[in-house]
Every structure is written in structure tokens, then in C-alpha cells.
Amino acid sequence: MILVIAEHRDGKLNRATLETIAAAQAASAQASGPVKAAVLGSGVDTVAAEVAAADLAEVIAVDDAALKDYTADGFVLALQALIDAEKPDRVFLPHTYQTRDFAPALAARLNRPLITDCVAVKDGAYVRPMFQGKLQADVAVEGAHLATFQIGAYRADAMKAGGAPAAVRKAAIAIDASRIRQRPEQPFKEAKQAVDLSQAERIVSVGRGIKAQEHLQLAQQLAQAMGAEIAASRPICDAGWLPMDRQIGSSGQTVAPRLYVALGISGAIQHLVGMKGARTIVAVNKDPEAPIFEIADYGIAGDLFEVVPAMIAELNK
Amino acid sequence: MTREWQLRVNDQKTWIRDQDAGFELNEPDAYALEEALRLKEKHGGEVVACCAGPARATQVIREALARGADRAIHVEADALATADASVIADALAAAIKDEAVDLVLTGLQSDDQGFGQVGVILAEKLGMPHATIIMEVQQGDGGLLRVKRELEGGWFQWVALPMPALLTIQSGINQLRYATLKGIMAAKKKEIRKVTPPAAAPAQRITSLYFPEKGKKTQMLAGSPAEAAKELVKRLREEARAL
Numbered sequence: 001m002i003l004v005i006a007e008h009r010d011g012k013l014n015r016a017t018l019e020t021i022a023a024a025q026a027a028s029a030q031a032s033g034p035v036k037a038a039v040l041g042s043g044v045d046t047v048a049a050e051v052a053a054a055d056l057a058e059v060i061a062v063d064d065a066a067l068k069d070y071t072a073d074g075f076v077l078a079l080q081a082l083i084d085a086e087k088p089d090r091v092f093l094p095h096t097y098q099t100r101d102f103a104p105a106l107a108a109r110l111n112r113p114l115i116t117d118c119v120a121v122k123d124g125a126y127v128r129p130m131f132q133g134k135l136q137a138d139v140a141v142e143g144a145h146l147a148t149f150q151i152g153a154y155r156a157d158a159m160k161a162g163g164a165p166a167a168v169r170k171a172a173i174a175i176d177a178s179r180i181r182q183r184p185e186q187p188f189k190e191a192k193q194a195v196d197l198s199q200a201e202r203i204v205s206v207g208r209g210i211k212a213q214e215h216l217q218l219a220q221q222l223a224q225a226m227g228a229e230i231a232a233s234r235p236i237c238d239a240g241w242l243p244m245d246r247q248i249g250s251s252g253q254t255v256a257p258r259l260y261v262a263l264g265i266s267g268a269i270q271h272l273v274g275m276k277g278a279r280t281i282v283a284v285n286k287d288p289e290a291p292i293f294e295i296a297d298y299g300i301a302g303d304l305f306e307v308v309p310a311m312i313a314e315l316n317k
Numbered sequence: 318m319t320r321e322w323q324l325r326v327n328d329q330k331t332w333i334r335d336q337d338a339g340f341e342l343n344e345p346d347a348y349a350l351e352e353a354l355r356l357k358e359k360h361g362g363e364v365v366a367c368c369a370g371p372a373r374a375t376q377v378i379r380e381a382l383a384r385g386a387d388r389a390i391h392v393e394a395d396a397l398a399t400a401d402a403s404v405i406a407d408a409l410a411a412a413i414k415d416e417a418v419d420l421v422l423t424g425l426q427s428d429d430q431g432f433g434q435v436g437v438i439l440a441e442k443l444g445m446p447h448a449t450i451i452m453e454v455q456q457g458d459g460g461l462l463r464v465k466r467e468l469e470g471g472w473f474q475w476v477a478l479p480m481p482a483l484l485t486i487q488s489g490i491n492q493l494r495y496a497t498l499k500g501i502m503a504a505k506k507k508e509i510r511k512v513t514p515p516a517a518a519p520a521q522r523i524t525s526l527y528f529p530e531k532g533k534k535t536q537m538l539a540g541s542p543a544e545a546a547k548e549l550v551k552r553l554r555e556e557a558r559a560l
Binding site for chain 2: 071072073096097098100101102103104105107108109112113114115116117125129130131132133134135136137138139140141142143145181182183184185186187188189190202208226234235237238240245250251252253254258259279280282287288289291293294295296297298299300301302303306307309310311313314315
């Protein structure tokens, strides 16, 4: 049996859950066995009903006041009890920041291996990126285990819906709130983002390959010639070369422009998550093996300091 | 592993050819070390750098000492170079469980395997509460630690937790310092305690390591920079209609 752990916030299901159900359905088709889903929280009836629309053997709700606000300890306690009771041989989770916070501790407490960041299941092995996405590995694992699936690895619309809603069952699990050590405050957004890149038609984005802050003006000239907004991968914003609200990726903004030009961006998965919805992707990178070239429509394997001035000249003709 | 190095896969296709690679401190770990040094400067105490890895990891440990760590622990075994997250966390836990640690800081994930698990498993093995993807560390009320977690999509959250605790640090939490000549000289006199890790059986195994298949749709534009740029602009205008 594969158990999928659903994720939601403020009563809203995280779509990555549907992708993970799609992954579980694909994996169960290879090895047979039912797929179930678990929804944790306080007052989760609506979310559980939404999950139950998928083709699942059943949905298990763990409803406890101690799970109202997410905490790592709360989720580990609840899921340890649930997994001990239900005995799934595989537990699938979306590779979200929340999962990353609790799943390794859960795996350790259950003494089961956890394979993170999976992009596919093939013949029982899991495919995951390594070395910042430059290489891919097939990983074999013995016995019962947990696996997290990278956002976008499976499509939510590939998830099979059920003919009728799956049954929702309340698990008989009580959480001892005194064992929860983290005390969370309410989530918040920093000062309102000055730039909404999600609406940009064209984006010129820079990565480590730009080398120094003073070279940003080259990218800015290209953006101007294209009528594009300037953006960046995380290291550029970490270094303070561009403000954080210009960052594209899992920790920054998600964009879907008509044109995305990636300059000196290798294409680590955290960046790809934010930009692969772009309609046309151009990559300029001196490393012909850079993962960005796997998703680009047009690629130039070359020195951006030679290619970008040539592009600006061509656009201004 | 230095980011500039062109990766090559070994003959068994199970790992990279690391005999001709250069190795350096993982960037997320560099931010964790920096945060530890800053906390020490503010609150006092001692910074101990702990690293699990083969003999060559000594070089990274020296770098940590040169940046300002007071002493180091090297959990040394060749197998740790390619070990899974649980094995690495076991090795680290054995080495630090008897240290009087107030706070354990790790990077969010490594640059090579990128499990993003070692810190959180280590917290579990040490019996400590943890918080991940941390962007700020403060002293909270009632002796609690108060930390700012990064959530997805521009959201953040403060979480308080008792010490001793483990935090995994997000890159960009601070500005990194680099080792000074004085620091490098001082590092030579600092203690590196060597520890042998417990025997561990890996639970996951890489059966094949390979370059991902290129998306067939990618059109690589060859020629001189001027020729490639000209062709690109033409295709963006006429084929993709993106300009």
C-alpha cells in the first residue's frame, strides 16, 4: 500500500498533493497495491473531501486540535502513529518546504529510509537529481520506505479521479500536545513585493555565471533591448546584487512569461521550479552540460560576455 | 566539489570520478558556519566545526578553522564520501552526542547528493527539537530560541523552541566572511579530534548515475557569438514569436 500525505494551508489543498497522488498511482500501477491518502490538521473535513475525489482506496483524516498549526513534532508524532497502525510499505510526500521540515525526522523515528527530491519511479527504483541537477541517479532501496516528489515531476492533471468519492475515515489517533516542542507564530509576508514578476511578458534572468555585480548592467541592457524585466537565481540575491523580490525559484517567485532568457544559470531544480512554465526558454551558458539546456527551447553554449553583447547589437539593429 | 569542475562519472556509473575533482565547503554549510561565528561574537561560547567525510575533508575543516571555528571534529571514513543521509547523520550523532552542545547548525542541503535530510535526522538522533530553512536567529523569551523560517512563495514564520536545538540554515542568511592569512596561520594550531564512525549499513544505493537525457526539443545554436545571437533573435521573432 502507498500512503500519500496531503498538504494544505488555511483549508486550501496544495496542488503538489495531486502531483504526488499521480506519482503514487503510477508507482502502484508498476507494483500493484492500493493507494491511500492521509490529511492531517484540525477541522480537515473539506480538504479530506477534496482529496477523496482522486482515485484512492480511502482517505484517512487525522483530526486533532494539536495539529491546527503545523509543527514538525506534531506531524512526526501523528504520522508515526498512523504509519504504525496502517503499515503502508511506501509513504509518498510532495517535496515542499513543509515536508522537508518533518519527513527526515519521521523517517528516522520509523527507522525507514527516505529518498528525497524524486522525479520519477522506474521499475521500483527512484530517479533523483544530484550535483545541483547536473547528474541524475537511479536509487534502489530495501524494504518499506518514504519518498518525496519534486514539484512538477508528475502532472496534477495526470492524476486519475475516482468514479465516486473515496471513503473518508477518521483515524483514532490522539496527539500528546505536551510533546510538541516548537511554538509557531502566524506565517507572514515581508514588506509587500515591489515587483510582480508573475505578470511580466519577458524576463532576463541572471545566475552565478554573471560573476560580478558590475556585470549586471550587461543583463540590464539586454532586458531593455527586449522589453524585459530583470530577475535572478538565488545566489545573486543572496549576494545582495539584486533585491530578493527579483528572485525566481522555489523560495522566490514563480513566473510564466512568454520569453525567459537565462544567462549563466546552471538550472538547479530550485530555480527550474520557478520558471519552467515559461513559454519559450533561452539559455546561454558556457557549460554545455548545464541542466538548464534540458528544458531550454533555444540554447547557446558559450561565454555570455561575448554572446549577450552580440544579442544586444542584433536586437538594436 | 568545486562548482567549476566538469563532472565525470566513474566506470561503474555509481559515482563521479572524484580523484580528479577539487573539493570545497558546501555553500549552505558555509552560511551555517558563518551564522555560528556571528552567534558566538554576540553571545560568547565556542564554535566547533564537525565534518563527516574521508581524509580529504581535513582541507574543508582547516578552512572552517581558518574562518574562526575554535576546534574541530573529523568523523573519518572513506565510505562517508558517498554515504546516504541516515549513515552520515549516525556518524555525526556519534561524534557530538557527548559534547555539551547548545545549538547545532547545518546547511540546508549539500551541493553533491542534495538530500536535504542530514540536519533533521541528526536532530532526531540527538533527541533535539529542530527548525529548518532558517533566515534569522534570535534570543526568545523564557530562554527559548526564536528563529525565522522561510516558507514557500515569499512567506515566513517565526518559531520558538527550547535549546539544545538544531537549525538548518538557508543560504543568504548572512554575508560570508573569508579566511584571513592570520586565520589560516591560527588554524594550524587548532585541535582536530578524529572520530571513527559506527559501522552502518546503507539503506539506499545508487544503481546508476548518468547525465540526464537532453530534452529533444532544445535547439542548440552553434557558430560564433555573433552568428548564434543573430540566429537566436531571428528564431525568437519568426519561430517562437516571443519578441
